[in-house]
Amino acid sequence: MAYTKRLDGRKVNELREMSAKVGVVPNADGSAEFRTGKTWAIAAVYGPREVLPRFMANPKKGFVRCQYTMMPFSGTGERIRPGRSRRAQEIGMVMDKALEPVVDLTAFPNSVVDIFVELPQTDAGTRCAAITAASMALADAGIPMRDMVCSVSVGTVDGTVVADLTYDEEAYDAPVSDIPVAMTARTKEITLLQMDGHVKKEELNKALELAKEVMGKVYEVQKKALKAKFMEVSQ
Amino acid sequence: MNTAMITFNKNTVLALAKDGKRFDGRKFNEFRGPIEIQSSISKSAEGSVKVRIGETVVIAGVKLSLEKPYPDTPDQGGLMINAELTPLSSSRYESGPPGMHAIELARVTDRGIRESHVIDTKKLCMAKNEKAWFVMVDIVSVNDAGNLFDASGLAVMSALRNTKFPALNEDGNVDYKKHTDESLPIAKDTLSITVFRVGGNLLVDPTVEEEDASDARLTISSDATGVIAAMQKGGEGTFTIDEVMKAVDLGLETANFLRGKLQ
Numbered sequence: 022m023a024y025t026k027r028l029d030g031r032k033v034n035e036l037r038e039m040s041a042k043v044g045v046v047p048n049a050d051g052s053a054e055f056r057t058g059k060t061w062a063i064a065a066v067y068g069p070r071e072v073l074p075r076f077m078a079n080p081k082k083g084f085v086r087c088q089y090t091m092m093p094f095s096g097t098g099e100r101i102r103p104g105r106s107r108r109a110q111e112i113g114m115v116m117d118k119a120l121e122p123v124v125d126l127t128a129f130p131n132s133v134v135d136i137f138v139e140l141p142q143t144d145a146g147t148r149c150a151a152i153t154a155a156s157m158a159l160a161d162a163g164i165p166m167r168d169m170v171c172s173v174s175v176g177t178v179d180g181t182v183v184a185d186l187t188y189d190e191e192a193y194d195a196p197v198s199d200i201p202v203a204m205t206a207r208t209k210e211i212t213l214l215q216m217d218g219h220v221k222k223e224e225l226n227k228a229l230e231l232a233k234e235v236m237g238k239v240y241e242v243q244k245k246a247l248k249a250k251f252m253e254v255s256q
Numbered sequence: 257m258n259t260a261m262i263t264f265n266k267n268t269v270l271a272l273a274k275d276g277k278r279f280d281g282r283k284f285n286e287f288r289g290p291i292e293i294q295s296s297i298s299k300s301a302e303g304s305v306k307v308r309i310g311e312t313v314v315i316a317g318v319k320l321s322l323e324k325p326y327p328d329t330p331d332q333g334g335l336m337i338n339a340e341l342t343p344l345s346s347s348r349y350e351s352g353p354p355g356m357h358a359i360e361l362a363r364v365t366d367r368g369i370r371e372s373h374v375i376d377t378k379k380l381c382m383a384k385n386e387k388a389w390f391v392m393v394d395i396v397s398v399n400d401a402g403n404l405f406d407a408s409g410l411a412v413m414s415a416l417r418n419t420k421f422p423a424l425n426e427d428g429n430v431d432y433k434k435h436t437d438e439s440l441p442i443a444k445d446t447l448s449i450t451v452f453r454v455g456g457n458l459l460v461d462p463t464v465e466e467e468d469a470s471d472a473r474l475t476i477s478s479d480a481t482g483v484i485a486a487m488q489k490g491g492e493g494t495f496t497i498d499e500v501m502k503a504v505d506l507g508l509e510t511a512n513f514l515r516g517k518l519q
Binding site for chain 2: 046048064096
C-alpha cells in the first residue's frame with residue numbers, strides 16, 4: 022500500500038508546528054532555541070574568541086566550531102551515555118560546513134566562533150533543528166553573516182516525497198529515505214546535504230525542490246524570533 | 257533587571273560584604289527570583305523538569321531501565337545521578353569528560369537523595385536477583401549564573417516527582433513509547449542548600465561573582481523534618497564550629513522555603 026496518508030495526518034509538504042526564541046542563554050554571546058514538533062534544540066554562541074589549542078588558529082581567517090549533544094534522556098529509547106559519539110562528532114562537523122558559507126570568516130582572523138547545541142527532546146530532524154537554531158544564535162551574537170541558514174529534512178516514505186520526517190516515518194516499514202538539507206535563506210544555495218535510505222533520482226530531485234519550497238517557512242520563524250528579541254531591547 | 261551595564265567582580269562583592277551588603281540588594285538568606293519549575297519538558301524522558309533560579313537554568317531528566325540487581329543488594333533497584341556542565345551554559349566550561357566540578361556536583365546531589373532514602377529502592381525490585389528498576393537522573397546546565405548546586409538539587413527532586421514508569425510489553429521488556437500512571441516510590445522531599453561565606457558573611461544563592469569571592473562553602477541536604485542527610489564543605493577557607501552551626505540553621509531555614517516551591 023502506498024504511503025498516501027502521513028502517520029500524523031500532515032500534508033506531504035507540511036512542516037510540524039515550529040517555534041523559536043532568541044536569547045535563551047544569557048551567559049552566551051548569542052543564543053536561540055528552535056522547536057519543530059517534539060524536536061527541541063538549544064544553541065549558544067561563544068566568540069569570536071581565542072583558539073585553543075593555539076596551533077589551530079589561522080592568521081588569515083577565523084572558523085566556526087559546532088558541538089552537537091543529545092541530552093542523555095532525549096532519545097526515544099534507553100538513556101544515551103554522555104560523551105562524544107562518532108555520530109555526534111560527525112554532525113558537529115557537517116554543521117560547521119553548513120554554517121560557514123554565510124559567515125564572514127575574514128572578520129575574525131586567529132579566532133573561533135564556538136556553537137554549542139543541546140537537545141532536551143528529540144523526534145528526528147535533530148541536525149536540521151540544530152542548524153536552524155545555530156543560525157539564529159549566530160545572528161543574535163552579531164557575527165557578520167551574508168545570509169541566514171535554514172534547515173529541514175525531506176525524504177521519501179514508500180515512494181511518497183514528504184517534508185520534515187518524524188521518527189515513526191523514518192522507521193516506517195517500507196523503503197524510506199531521509200535527506201537533511203540546509204539552505205541559505207535568500208539565495209537557496211545548499212550548504213548541507215546528507216541522505217540515507219533508498220531513493221531514486223527523480224524522487225531526489227522532487228525532494229530537493231520540496232526542501233526549497235518549504236525552507237521559507239523555517240526562515241519566517243527565524244526572522245520572527247530575532248525581531249521579537251530586538252523589539253524587546255528597543256522598548 | 258539589567259546588571260550588564262556595571263562590571264561587578266570579586267573586589268566589588270567583597271567591599272560591599274564589609275558593609276553587610278550584596279550588590280543586587282538581597283538579604284543574605286534571600287534567593288533570587290523568579291524561581292520556576294517547569295515539569296514534563298521532555299517527552300522522551302520518564303520524568304523531566306526545567307528549573308530557573310534567577311538567571312541560572314538547569315534541566316534534569318530521568319530515564320528508567322530494567323537491570324539485574326547488584327550482587328550485594330539483590331532485592332533492590334538503584335539510583336544514579338550524573339551532571340553535565342555544558343560549554344553551552346558558561347564560557348568557563350569546556351567540552352570533554354566531566355571535570356572535577358561536575359563530578360562533585362553530581363556526587364553531592366546524589367548523596368543527599370540517596371542517604372535520605374528519598375526513593376525506596378526495595379520497591380524498585382521486580383524479581384530478586386533478576387530484575388529491578390534503575391533510576392538514572394541527568395542534570396544538564398543551560399545557563400550557569402551561580403548556585404548550580406541548589407538548582408540541581410531542586411531539579412533532581414522535581415524530576416523524580418515528575419517521573420512515570422514506562423509500560424512493559426508482553427515479553428517483559430520496557431516499552432519507552434508508553435508510560436503508565438505509576439509514579440516512583442518517593443518517601444520525602446530532600447533538598448540541598450549551599451551556604452557560602454563571602455567576606456565573613458554567610459549567605460545563600462550566590463551569583464557567579466559571589467561564588468568567585470567566596471572562600472568557603474557548605475552544602476546541607478535536609479528533609480522536611482530537619483534531618484540532615486548529606487553535607488559537603490568546599491573552598492580553600494576554614495570554618496569554625498560556630499559558623500558551621502549558623503550555616504546549618506540558614507540551610508534548614510532556606511530548604512523549607514525552597515521546598516514550598518515544589519509542585
